[in-house]
Amino acid sequence: MEVPVEVTVEVPVEVTVEPIEEPTVAYERGETLYTTGTAWSPPSDWNPVTNWNYATGVIGLLYETLFLYDPLANEMVPWLAESGEWIDDDTYEVKIREGMTWSDGQPITAADVKFTFELGEQFAGVPYSSLWDWLDSIEQVDDYTLQFQFSDPLYHQWSRYLYMTAIVPKHLWEDRTEEEVTAGANENPVGSGAYLYETHSQDRMVWVKNPDWWATELLGLEAAPKRIIDLVNRSNNVSLGMLLQGDIDWSNNFLPGIKDLVTGGYGIEAYYPEAPYMLSANTACLWLNLTKPPMDDPEFRKALAFSIDVSQIVDVVYGGIVQASNPVGLLPSEGWLQYLDEDLVAEYGFSYDPDQARALLADGGYVDTDGDGFVEAPDGSPIELSVIVPFGWTDWMESINVIARSAQAVGINVQPEFPDFGGYQDQLYGGTFDMAINNFGSGLSNTPWTYYDWLFRSPIRDQMTNGNFGRYDNQEVFDLVVELDKTPLDDKAAMQEVMSALQEIQLAELPVIPLWYNGAWYQANTSVWGNFPSAEEGAPKYFPIFWNNYVQFGALLALTELEPAEAE
Numbered sequence: 400m401e402v403p404v405e406v407t408v409e410v411p412v413e414v415t416v417e418p419i420e421e422p423t424v425a426y427e428r429g430e431t432l433y434t435t436g437t438a439w440s441p442p443s444d445w446n447p448v449t450n451w452n453y454a455t456g457v458i459g460l461l462y463e464t465l466f467l468y469d470p471l472a473n474e475m476v477p478w479l480a481e482s483g484e485w486i487d488d489d490t491y492e493v494k495i496r497e498g499m500t501w502s503d504g505q506p507i508t509a510a511d512v513k514f515t516f517e518l519g520e521q522f523a524g525v526p527y528s529s530l531w532d533w534l535d536s537i538e539q540v541d542d543y544t545l546q547f548q549f550s551d552p553l554y555h556q557w558s559r560y561l562y563m564t565a566i567v568p569k570h571l572w573e574d575r576t577e578e579e580v581t582a583g584a585n586e587n588p589v590g591s592g593a594y595l596y597e598t599h600s601q602d603r604m605v606w607v608k609n610p611d612w613w614a615t616e617l618l619g620l621e622a623a624p625k626r627i628i629d630l631v632n633r634s635n636n637v638s639l640g641m642l643l644q645g646d647i648d649w650s651n652n653f654l655p656g657i658k659d660l661v662t663g664g665y666g667i668e669a670y671y672p673e674a675p676y677m678l679s680a681n682t683a684c685l686w687l688n689l690t691k692p693p694m695d696d697p698e699f700r701k702a703l704a705f706s707i708d709v710s711q712i713v714d715v716v717y718g719g720i721v722q723a724s725n726p727v728g729l730l731p732s733e734g735w736l737q738y739l740d741e742d743l744v745a746e747y748g749f750s751y752d753p754d755q756a757r758a759l760l761a762d763g764g765y766v767d768t769d770g771d772g773f774v775e776a777p778d779g780s781p782i783e784l785s786v787i788v789p790f791g792w793t794d795w796m797e798s799i800n801v802i803a804r805s806a807q808a809v810g811i812n813v814q815p816e817f818p819d820f821g822g823y824q825d826q827l828y829g830g831t832f833d834m835a836i837n838n839f840g841s842g843l844s845n846t847p848w849t850y851y852d853w854l855f856r857s858p859i860r861d862q863m864t865n866g867n868f869g870r871y872d873n874q875e876v877f878d879l880v881v882e883l884d885k886t887p888l889d890d891k892a893a894m895q896e897v898m899s900a901l902q903e904i905q906l907a908e909l910p911v912i913p914l915w916y917n918g919a920w921y922q923a924n925t926s927v928w929g930n931f932p933s934a935e936e937g938a939p940k941y942f943p944i945f946w947n948n949y950v951q952f953g954a955l956l957a958l959t960e961l962e963p964a965e966a967e
């Protein structure tokens with residue numbers, strides 16, 4: 400019994416482009432960069448504190464962070480901060496650049512940074528309020544120097560706050576109520592970044608270049624486009640048509656047929672000129688509900704892992720634009736992959752091997768007792784499992800068809816199901832699912848601690864909204880995740896010791912099955928702009944993503960190296 404998989408990946412010969420709302424102002428095309436791939440609803444929020452629903456570019460283009468993070472070089476890039484360092488085990492000192500101003504002309508000082516972080520102490524609804532569980536105080540030494548004093552420093556978490564927390568102007572925010580800070584739209588925003596709010600409509604966000612951006616004078620940087628217009632997604636197919644017609648310059652959509660787009664003379668570039676075409680952004684994992692048999696049996700989980708033909712997902716579903724994951728799921732970035740324990744992977748890892756899957760099932764007492772082609776549990780009870788992804792997520796829908804077919808081929812009765820997103824989320828967070836694909840917390844960062852904190856989030860609650868959806872309960876693992884967080888990032892030997900301990904348990908128990916790396920979807924049309932980020936020799940090397948909370952990974956700096964196409 401098999402689940403059919405039918406996938407067609409090609410570039411449409413004719414693409415119908417739906418009419419979009421015409422702007423009230425005609426912008427000079429050669430000065431305007433059109434982007435898409437982030438927003439799926441009209442822009443309505445410019446609040447960088449509530450960092451999950453803001454308009455594309457609010458953090459990165461409008462508001463800025465103390466540091467940027469460059470995942471390609473695995474480097475923290477000083478930004479609003481001129482420098483930052485641990486001056487002892489419990490004290491982190493930040494020096495702010497002198498000579499920076501907000502877009503209203505007021506100076507940016509250490510007082511703004513202190514105020515921003517103290518919002519987390521003042522209001523429980525601020526996303527980084529938990530920082531104050533282990534941050535004691537912030538001392539402003541002078542106008543440009545701060546010292547953060549920690550009671551119990553969590554080095555990895557803190558390093559992320561440095562490039563994920565947008566600094567806001569104290570003089571405009573200090574009189575705001577908790578509701579305004581945590582739920583306000585922040586209309587008429589004043590920031591520090593390369594762009595200013597100009598206007599928005601139902602289908603677009605329009606940013607205009609800040610003529611007084613501090614980085615021009617202090618760092619010699621200037622963003623090339625006078626305007627950035629981020630278009631709200633209608634569908635990936637519509638975005639594909641607009642990209643081909645040159646109405647979009649920079650797309651962060653998942654688009655089919657990348658090989659044909661890049662090699663077919665359409666003037667389209669991806670990050671790599673050949674497979675996999677895309678950088679990797681996160682790890683798609685098969686989550687197993689360990690509170691339900693037979694998923695509570697590690698040997699069954701291993702059999703399932705050996706049964707899955709990931710190459711079918713990589714090559715057929717995605718057309719070669721993603722990569723298969725290593726068995727522990729660490730992303731292929733220098734910051735993570737340096738800690739992959741190859742010896743453990745060689746000893747305990749898994750790969751597609753249906754014969755090994757069948758042998759593991761037989762050894763575990765899983766046999767087909769009634770002749771229907773599917774194994775029963777050791778106690779003779781039938782095994783009927785489902786694997787879920789949200790309806791409409793077509794690449795994941797096709798992927799779980801492959802997973803179900805692979806499992807069925809070795810005798811495990813798995814059926815794909817496609818609830819709407821709300822139903823999917825309810826099952827995942829509430830722990831009522833059997834199996835599910837998810838990648839929400841596996842995204843790229845400067846430390847693999849973020850990945851393991853997601854895999855092994857504790858404590859286990861009725862609702863698990865931020866990871867450990869399968870309810871894997873192992874105090875040794877939970878303690879190792881905390882130990883990793885408390886290990887200085889520059890102590891690589893100590894980090895490797897903890898990382899190896901985590902990977903050994905992970906591979907032995909296999910509570911989650913990493914399968915493939917979702918791509919950092921990126922396509923550029925070179926008819927108007929050139930010198931886009933690319934792996935090609937001589938091209939800028941930046942992580943080319945405008946998704947929320949990713950602009951500070953490289954897209955901002957890439958804007959300073961774009962050139963008009965005719966100048967190439």
